Amino acid sequence: MNMSSDVPAIDPFEVQRVLAEDQDLRSLRQRFPSLEERNYVLVMNGPDPSYFDELCKGPAKGRRGEVVLVVCHADGTIWLHAKPFYPAGIYRLPTGGVHLGESAWEAAQRELWEEMGLKGEPAQCLGLLRYEMFRRGRSLHFSSVVFRFDAGTAEPHPQDSAEHISSFQRVPPAELAKVARALTDLRGQWQDWGNFRAAVHEFVYEIWSRASAWPQG
Numbered sequence: 001m002n003m004s005s006d007v008p009a010i011d012p013f014e015v016q017r018v019l020a021e022d023q024d025l026r027s028l029r030q031r032f033p034s035l036e037e038r039n040y041v042l043v044m045n046g047p048d049p050s051y052f053d054e055l056c057k058g059p060a061k062g063r064r065g066e067v068v069l070v071v072c073h074a075d076g077t078i079w080l081h082a083k084p085f086y087p088a089g090i091y092r093l094p095t096g097g098v099h100l101g102e103s104a105w106e107a108a109q110r111e112l113w114e115e116m117g118l119k120g121e122p123a124q125c126l127g128l129l130r131y132e133m134f135r136r137g138r139s140l141h142f143s144s145v146v147f148r149f150d151a152g153t154a155e156p157h158p159q160d161s162a163e164h165i166s167s168f169q170r171v172p173p174a175e176l177a178k179v180a181r182a183l184t185d186l187r188g189q190w191q192d193w194g195n196f197r198a199a200v201h202e203f204v205y206e207i208w209s210r211a212s213a214w215p216q217g
Contacts, residue, residue, distance in 0.1 A: 034124075047189070
């Protein structure tokens with residue numbers, strides 16, 4: 001039997017990615033009914049295509065999305081981190097990839113250990129952020145699952161040197177709006193990265209501003 005060349009080939013990775021995300025969402029929705037879902041459309045029009053190119057390589061590396069860690073100190077502040085190659089003064093929420101065959105719940109706990117040297121289960125899943133990104137005729141779909149952890153008075157000590165984390169600082173949740181603005185103000189090779197990273201900081205700030213199920217310190 002001759003198969004029509006008009007029928008697109010099935011990408012096994014994409015099938016597994018979608019099934020894994022659906023299973024993840026069912027589990028998270030059941031456990032956290034207040035989980036919020038958002039959709040974003042981002043036009044990546046910065047002068048440097050390298051960040052978009054790197055995101056596009058994610059599926060080939062077995063990365064089907066990411067988790068965002070909102071780690072709260074006992075006093076109500078939130079931990080941010082920086083890396084030595086970031087623009088001066090830029091701190092942001094820690095993130096990490098979700099591997100194929102790994103749930104977002106599992107990835108969040110693994111990343112909490114690797115990036116901060118802390119152990120524990122998430123206190124809350126704040127939301128799922130879905131991105132559709134475009135750059136000069138190409139498109140990419142990406143997802144971020146946002147988890148809140150309560151870390152008490154514990155201090156972070158990164159366990160994975162490959163993360164290249166150079167420092168941490170704590171900020172009140174109200175400062176996340178300022179962090180988002182600093183990210184969107186980035187230009188040059190950091191423009192696309194900054195616009196993408198700003199979205200989750202705006203999201204967490206919005207959730208906090210409603211003061212629902214949020215530790216106050």
